[in-house]
Amino acid sequence: MGSLDGRVALITGAGRGIGRQEALFFASEGAKVVVNDPGVTPEGTGGDPGVAEAVAREIRAAGGDAVANTDDVTDWDGARRMVETAVEAFGDLHVVVNNAAIQRRRALVNMTEDEFDAVLAVHLKGTFAVTRWAARHWRDQGNSSDRAVVNTVSASGLLMPGITQGNYAAAKAGVAALTTACAVELARYGVRVNAVSPSMARTRLTEGVPGMSDTPDGTFDPLHPALTAHVAACLAAPGCPLNGQVLAVRGTSVTLLNGWSAGKSVTKDGAPWTVTELSEAMTAFPRRDPLAEAAAMVGGSLGEGNRDTLLAMVDTMLTDPR
Ligand SMILES: NC(=O)c1ccc[n+]([C@@H]2O[C@H](COP(=O)([O-])OP(=O)(O)OC[C@H]3O[C@@H](n4cnc5c(N)ncnc54)[C@H](O)[C@@H]3O)[C@@H](O)[C@H]2O)c1
Numbered sequence: 001m002g003s004l005d006g007r008v009a010l011i012t013g014a015g016r017g018i019g020r021q022e023a024l025f026f027a028s029e030g031a032k033v034v035v036n037d038p039g040v041t042p043e044g045t046g047g048d049p050g051v052a053e054a055v056a057r058e059i060r061a062a063g064g065d066a067v068a069n070t071d072d073v074t075d076w077d078g079a080r081r082m083v084e085t086a087v088e089a090f091g092d093l094h095v096v097v098n099n100a101a102i103q104r105r106r107a108l109v110n111m112t113e114d115e116f117d118a119v120l121a122v123h124l125k126g127t128f129a130v131t132r133w134a135a136r137h138w139r140d141q142g143n144s145s146d147r148a149v150v151n152t153v154s155a156s157g158l159l160m161p162g163i164t165q166g167n168y169a170a171a172k173a174g175v176a177a178l179t180t181a182c183a184v185e186l187a188r189y190g191v192r193v194n195a196v197s198p199s200m201a202r203t204r205l206t207e208g209v210p211g212m213s214d215t216p217d218g219t220f221d222p223l224h225p226a227l228t229a230h231v232a233a234c235l236a237a238p239g240c241p242l243n244g245q246v247l248a249v250r251g252t253s254v255t256l257l258n259g260w261s262a263g264k265s266v267t268k269d270g271a272p273w274t275v276t277e278l279s280e281a282m283t284a285f286p287r288r289d290p291l292a293e294a295a296a297m298v299g300g301s302l303g304e305g306n307r308d309t310l311l312a313m314v315d316t317m318l319t320d321p322r
Contacts, residue, residue, distance in 0.1 A: 010036060035069065159248075
């Protein structure tokens with residue numbers, strides 16, 4: 001008996017990378033899967049309808065249930081069609097995994113409006129659009145319970161500054177905020193909303209990232225994208241108690257993220273601060289260095305002197321004429 005027996009799951013961006021692994025693993029755990037993917041390039045251009053169909057076919061060949069859908073998560077009507085596809089093909093919808101992704105890396109001073117908008121559209125609007133249509137379905141159903149949404153965020157935007165990835169980091173931080181807002185709003189319809197934050201999973205998006213080694217032969221692979229799928233399945237399973245949480249996944253390590261929290265504060269009684277007074281009072285605040293914090297985060301993969309290594313990488317990225 002599988003942990004997702006009888007569940008119907010819609011997984012966006014399920015044609016490749018982590019989403020593909022989620023589709024295969026969910027199906028192996030007994031879920032019926034809508035494999036959504038328009039098969040675009042890493043930058044979100046072009047399209048190949050065969051990408052989603054290939055995964056659906058692989059699931060069916062292994063004895064599972066799956067249908068392909070090639071809609072774009074940024075398309076409002078497309079997001080509605082994905083939900084309809086699940087209900088028409090399998091009679092219900094229990095789980096949405098918002099996983100679709102594109103990337104357009106660029107230093108802020110060179111980033112175009114389109115590069116910013118396109119990334120926000122896939123990650124943030126796409127997560128909203130698909131969740132919104134699924135939530136409408138669950139609300140209209142009236143008696144739904146134990147439904148689950150699993151969003152996908154990133155260390156970029158939550159734990160790291162996302163250098164040359166301002167668009168991506170902002171989108172992912174937005175998805176984390178949307179996760180907690182939806183968790184509160186949708187609880188009344190029996191829906192839990194959580195997020196996974198993958199890290200160092202070997203996909204086309206992480207090609208060339210320092211620390212990504214080649215696929216090991218035959219041994220356990222801590223960079224395998226399937227490791228995120230197992231965590232997503234746990235959040236999607238009936239009876240999972242978590243709601244409004246973000247789980248960072250690196251290899252087999254699963255860490256509950258705390259999100260923003262209040263730090264030290266200063267207060268003045270009964271009158272507004274003058275600029276001089278507030279500047280003086282704020283000397284009590286610890287001086288934080290986002291670059292040092294980022295270097296500490298990725299320290300293991302950068303080795304000794306990681307702050308200097310990261311500084312050199314940042315310099316190279318920012319002086320790249322792109
Ligand atoms: N790989 C990692 O280590 C890592 C780290 C942090 C976060 N993530 C997140 O994990 C998720 C999966 O990333 P991945 O590395 O597997 O990427 P990937 O590029 O391998 O797969 C993403 C898939 O999304 C699809 N897609 C793109 N635009 C779409 C759209 N508009 N509608 C529907 N599908 C669309 C693509 O066609 C592609 O098949 C993303 O949300 C990504 O931001 C990955």
